[in-house]
Amino acid sequence: MKIHYKTVLSIIAFFICGHALAEEIKLDFVISEGIDSARPIAVLPFSWKGVADRPLHDVSSVVGADLRRSGRFNPMARHELVQQVDKYQDVNLELWREKGIEAVVVGNIEEQPDGRLKVGYELVDIFRKQQEVRNGELVNVDRNRLDSYTAFVNAKDLRFHAHRIADRVYEKLTGERGAFATKIAYVSVDRSQTKPYRLMVADSDGFAPQTIFASTQPIMSPAWSPDAKKLAYVSFENGRSEVYIQDIYIANSRKRVAAFEGINSAPAFSPDGRRLALTLSRDGNPEIYVLDLTSHRFSRITKKINSIETEPSWTPDGQSLLFTSDRGRGPQIYKQNLASNRAQRVTWEGNYNASAALTPDGKTMVLINRTNGIFHVAVQDVETNTMQTLTKTSLDESPSLAPNGSMVIYATVYRNRQVLSVVSTDGRFKARLPSRQGEVKAPVWSPYLN
Template sequence: MKYLWQRFLLICGVMSWLSVAHADLEIVITEGLDDARPVAVVPFAWQGSTAEPPQDIGNIIARDLERSGRFRPLSLMNLPERPTRAGDVNLSKWRTLGIEAVVVGRITETAPGQYQVGFELVDVFKGKGQGAGNLTLSGGELISGAGNVIEARQHLVQNAGLRMHAHRIADIVYEKLTGVRGAFATYIAYVNVDHSDSRYPFKLYMADSDDYNPRLMAQSREPIMSPAWSRDSKKLAYVSFEGGRSQIVVQELATGNRQTVASFAGINGAPSWSPDGTKMAMTLSYEGNAEVYIYDLATRTTKRITVSSAAETDPMFAPDGKHLYYTSDRGGRPQIYRTHLASGQVERVTFEGTYNSEPRFNGDPNKMVFVNQTDGQYRVSIMDLRTKTMQILTDTQLDQSPTLAPNGSMVIYATIYQGRQMLAAVSTDGRFKARLQARKGEVRAPAWSPFLDF
């Protein structure tokens, strides 16, 4: 337990909690992919009662694709043309630039606050000459035909949903070009602290995955920690210290209604939802030592999972719900263990490095992300649980609180940069890195939502 507390105090000692007025984060790409695929997103045509559309959908899509690290969108100044429909795309012009795919679209105001949004994703290199539905002009240039259209959709969207709809289009484009479901139409939650606000210095926000539309979910004069999304993304669990003692709270996002699910004597911390959403793993100490428990949300009963004289914390259900992973210093230093819930069998998982903690999963039960200490540096790492091979993903300092995109492509985590705490992102192959710098102050404790149902 000594090492867990040393880690906690070390992190707290270097944090300078400042305000984040709007929780806006500036994404700065620090390491991109040399083989990022060249694509283009043409500004969507607008037909409506105002000079400009309510949202620049094309720009939102392009920025989503860029921050995935997988794509390199062509700058607007270099677009060879600005078609609005697939049939107007001159393939020859795009092929000359090496562009693989082009997104074109339209926004039409159908009523006040209501819009028809349509788009097509065009494969520039599919087909040769007049094949695959292409049309050849007299000058020998190729115009896109039906055979080049990878995807075409249109939807009726309300004004408040335009930006999220742009993320949905980016998800579709990403999936069609990579075969992996996109994770742009998701949310992130995080905590900021502003001690200049003497009334409510601690605030919990949720925002779109690109940090637009930040919404204040909770505020307190006491700390807020460890936000965790329910599996349907309709609730957030987190640790509150209101009243001077820790408690685990579940808050409904739509109504703001809160329910305290754990307020035992001692530690109430590190909530984690089960895959089916009916239970929650957590760390409690009401029986004397910090141990891992499972709380049944229906019966409101707890079941103790670990029995040790050491400290056990950071519980996380495996995606199949059959194992529970957690951090324990029962071997003298913090390492990650797992317990088979049916048999109670315990197995140590990590062996490399002097410290391993905060196990995290997405839908892949064979890939675990966690924080590893090697040579005195705390860094986000990933392990293939089948081969037990570990890869350090980051080169930042004092990394903590990793959270995975629901498609497993990216990790957001808290770190220290130039003496300030901020969020950072890294792809799960370690090749793409970015800082998510708060324009004001510092942020911590990120939590990425599961996929959203629309």
């Protein structure tokens, strides 16, 4: 989400992107660790009534894959399903209890005369029981339907609507909002193209990648606006680093917001979307600034000499900034309150900590930690300062949190190729999103979509 401390060093030398990456055509999802501890569930095939033999997308496969890649659930394989029904009342609870399945998802899709699709879904808790008084006696009764709803969607939106169903299932079963119906942005490069550098946006599972901007020069550090409609990013199209903001849904909406001599980098939207934090060297030293997007005025936040200040990220309340600074003889994370202008160091473990961001509840900080020369994604408890390494990969960078704070997407190296990976913030679940060709970098997870 931000330009990295070590990359700022390269920008100073300007030859920042000498090792280019090839553009990703489609991302796959390969689970590498954590599924053994997941809850057993079943997602039954949604029935279909329509002119075609089947709908354009297999909704149940999308829902099941989403729940599996959350690390919380282990959907039963389709060939092992003991029933294939599409309504709650037809679910045989005893059959599923014998298999140890905790919850079953059923649904149906019906094509409408106007071409839209009527999608119905129900979530069944197989073991749930409640007690009622009947004829003066306390008896156990089944109250198994946890959720149900019907929606009308355009056929082209069916797959993304499946993500919304997965979000509902996830929230009902965990009490935490799901984050499947979201987007990711990332940078890819394909030197065989006239404009090899691409800013891409795809669904959270890597499906349906679209090029937002293409250039002959490097693109870096994408950052989402809080309404998930805009991306800020760094482009070198004019021979130097410049910061742009672009509405991903409106054509010809690119706007250059920072193009000073020297470094213009690491944009980060404030939680209210009215300000943009970024790194500028307009006064000689790389410092943190905040741009008011209404008045277009810059305010300098840090004022250190002979140190690099970069990678700003906002606290959830919008009152403070986290950033990376080497003012203490090595890159560490600092927190500065915007009202008092007081900065304090918040990381102490390891000789390199960078790229920090807070979870939505403000209780956990995700960052890149270097210990024994290896870069890992780590989390630090804000209250106790206890740090935990989440990954076993090396050369990790660009960590970005899912909007519910449960997962981190990041760039890393796997078998000598740069790939995207995800890890749960408790470290138990890990997966890779390798490209089918080339390499990818600088991932950033979108906020919730309206």
